[in-house]
Amino acid sequence: MSRAAHSVTPLGTPRDDAARRHLWGHFTRQSTWDREVPTIVRGEGHHIWDDTGHRLIDGLSGLFVVQLGHGRTELADVARAQATELAFFPLWSYAHPNAIDLAERLAQHAPGDLNRVFFTTGGGEAVETAWKLAKQYWKLQGQPAKYKVISRAIAYHGTTQGALSITGIPGMKAPFEPLVPGAHKAANTNIYRGPADLRNDPKAFGRWAADRIEEAIVLEGPETVAAVFLEPVQNSGGCFPAPPGYFERVREICDTYDVLLVSDEVICAFGRIGEIFACNDLGYVPDMITCAKGMTSGYSPIGALIASDRLFEPFSKGSTTFYHGYTFGGHPVSAAVALANLAIFERERITDHVHQNAPVFRRTLEKLYDLPIVGDVRGEGYFYGIELVKDKTTRETFDDDESERLLRGFLSKALFDAGLYCRADDRGDPVIQLAPPLTCGPAEFDEIEQILRGVLSEAWAHL
Numbered sequence: 001m002s003r004a005a006h007s008v009t010p011l012g013t014p015r016d017d018a019a020r021r022h023l024w025g026h027f028t029r030q031s032t033w034d035r036e037v038p039t040i041v042r043g044e045g046h047h048i049w050d051d052t053g054h055r056l057i058d059g060l061s062g063l064f065v066v067q068l069g070h071g072r073t074e075l076a077d078v079a080r081a082q083a084t085e086l087a088f089f090p091l092w093s094y095a096h097p098n099a100i101d102l103a104e105r106l107a108q109h110a111p112g113d114l115n116r117v118f119f120t121t122g123g124g125e126a127v128e129t130a131w132k133l134a135k136q137y138w139k140l141q142g143q144p145a146k147y148k149v150i151s152r153a154i155a156y157h158g159t160t161q162g163a164l165s166i167t168g169i170p171g172m173k174a175p176f177e178p179l180v181p182g183a184h185k186a187a188n189t190n191i192y193r194g195p196a197d198l199r200n201d202p203k204a205f206g207r208w209a210a211d212r213i214e215e216a217i218v219l220e221g222p223e224t225v226a227a228v229f230l231e232p233v234q235n236s237g238g239c240f241p242a243p244p245g246y247f248e249r250v251r252e253i254c255d256t257y258d259v260l261l262v263s264d265e266v267i268c269a270f271g272r273i274g275e276i277f278a279c280n281d282l283g284y285v286p287d288m289i290t291c292a293k294g295m296t297s298g299y300s301p302i303g304a305l306i307a308s309d310r311l312f313e314p315f316s317k318g319s320t321t322f323y324h325g326y327t328f329g330g331h332p333v334s335a336a337v338a339l340a341n342l343a344i345f346e347r348e349r350i351t352d353h354v355h356q357n358a359p360v361f362r363r364t365l366e367k368l369y370d371l372p373i374v375g376d377v378r379g380e381g382y383f384y385g386i387e388l389v390k391d392k393t394t395r396e397t398f399d400d401d402e403s404e405r406l407l408r409g410f411l412s413k414a415l416f417d418a419g420l421y422c423r424a425d426d427r428g429d430p431v432i433q434l435a436p437p438l439t440c441g442p443a444e445f446d447e448i449e450q451i452l453r454g455v456l457s458e459a460w461a462h463l
């Protein structure tokens with residue numbers, strides 16, 4: 001029984017009862033709380049503890065967020081100092097020093113002429129902002145019909161109505177239809193399930209996948225398409241990296257049809273793939289970057305849209321205004337923490353550490369290929385997906401019932417009990433996702449691999 005069953009709220013209610021009665025979990029099948037409310041109470045370094053004292057390695061950095069690990073008092077101290085000096089002021093017609101300094105810092109890391117930063121409170125708002133900016137930009141260019149967006153199948157871009165329209169997961173969208181019109185989908189870069197004749201030729205597959213984006217633009221009519229939204233490594237579906245040449249070709253396509261390229265780096269930025277911005281790892285220059293999660297390592301919420309000088313230019317003069325904003329966007333405390341977070345990145349050479357250790361992470365996870373249930377190990381940097389299959393040779397996947405039994409019925413709890421917090425996901429084919437804090441090294445990779453080995457062997461025996 002969890003300690004929440006024994007502890008009480010300030011109003012005297014057993015805490016797990018209060019959770020059941022009042023707390024609405026995000027993306028949570030609420031009935032699972034009837035049994036138990038998993039309650040995490042503490043984090044230190046690479047580990048977290050639940051309310052029974054059970055210790056787990058944080059294999060997902062919370063939710064792709066805690067880049068520098070838990071319990072960094074330095075970041076907490078910065079938050080406290082800023083809240084004492086100026087707890088809040090909006091960026092509506094006014095500025096504050098941390099927002100200015102952070103905007104300059106982000107622009108310094110961003111490639112090309114991506115110099116203009118619009119702060120939000122999270123990733124979905126950054127995506128929403130990017131689509132709105134694209135629409136207004138094209139109107140200001142005298143092309144009001146350019147409002148549509150192309151994104152990829154199974155990709156997740158957020159939950160607000162615009163960002164959800166860009167999201168490519170049908171089951172997640174259906175309850176909220178009709179959504180924002182004009183959001184169209186193209187194939188993603190899942191080579192493991194790509195056309196059979198291209199599976200062993202990443203370059204040809206990359207060309208094929210990029211050409212699907214061109215096809216979507218042409219089908220919709222280039223004069224109606226505002227932007228393409230792509231993650232450097234697609235999260236949903238289980239970490240699909242970009243094949244060689246893919247982004248080069250996508251950039252070429254966007255230039256040919258005068259379509260903006262948005263690099264959605266809500267997960268991939270801030271060292272997750274290697275560099276502060278993953279487009280720099282992959283060698284392309286987008287027109288906009290959306291980012292959030294790792295910017296403060298989770299010590300305070302913030303997100304941002306970073307736009308090119310070209311996109312900002314029409315807003316730089318006269319009465320032209322981007323009528324868009326969020327009360328808490330660029331919050332002074334969050335901006336201060338983000339600056340301190342980036343200072344630690346530099347001091348501790350975090351991006352070098354990721355570059356050096358990412359191949360070790362890959363090799364460690366690839367050891368799991370000797371298990372019959374492991375079909376594919378894929379990803380980049382500190383961001384990996386392990387696809388589970390019924391038959392390695394044929395790549396046969398699990399049906400919905402089996403997937404339900406495997407992921408929800410067994411794996412999620414078994415991994416938790418064995419001391420690994422990570423994600424068992426079936427938004428595409430069943431995968432386990434790993435994105436540990438960027439300060440992890442070979443010892444933590446081994447710990448993760450050992451736990452996975454035990455639990456996945458047991459899962460196979462269960463089938």
Ligand SMILES: Cc1ncc(COP(=O)(O)O)c(C=O)c1O
Pocket residue numbers: 122123124125127156157158159231235264265266267292293
């Ligand atoms: C690529 C991508 N875009 C947008 C979002 C939405 O971010 P948020 O949950 O901060 O709104 C996410 C969240 O996981 C994401 O992975």
